[in-house]
Amino acid sequence: MKKLLLFTFLFSAFISCKNNETKIGQEVETEAEKSIAQQIAEAHGLNNFDEVEEIQFTFNVRVEDSLRTSREWTWKPQTDEIRLTEGDISRNYTRTDNIAEDDKDIDQKFINDSYWFLFPFQMVWSDAEISEEKTGIAPISKEEMKYLEVSYKDEGGYTPGDTYVVYYNDDYLLEEWIYKSADGQREMPTTWEDFEDFQGLKISKSHKSPDGSFELFFTDIEVK
Known part of the structure; x- marks a missing residue:
């Protein structure tokens, strides 16, 4: 027993x-x-995004010593209510599947600015075609890094056919990328630097060209 x-x-x-x-x-x-794109998005804080009620940021572009663009955005992701302040003018709209014709110009600006702001998340949110992981020499640092090619369809959207080559480190944080236009006439590498944590979202506040003459940067960032 x-x-x-x-x-x-x-x-x-x-x-x-x-x-x-x-x-x-x-x-x-x-x-x-998990795909590499998912791991990159999560490294930048994707898992914390569902808790976000409002995001504020100012999108700025400086060429040489001249500030060419400055747009202030307030976005409520849960309802997709958006406000743009540009100079003395403020406009509001709500993103839907059918954007009103009068709102398409502001929507195009928002898509552009928010893609720069949260591109690691867009790799998961959008319907982009993403390549297998590759290894190569990054365009600015000239260091060997892993990278992905993120390509958009030739139709639909505001800039169909565009491709982004994103270079990332061992922590899956972006360090550099190359923007390539669909027609092959434009190619622009910039850095991903000056990261800061905002309520669990890791935001790169500065993107610079190789010679530093161009900088796209974010100020007045607030995540609630």
């Missing part, structure tokens, strides 16, 4: 251990199945 009880105990313990191994194995497998 004692031998039977001992055997039953050992068998139960073995089954328990096997179950634990299976669960651990499933967790590892699930983690491994």
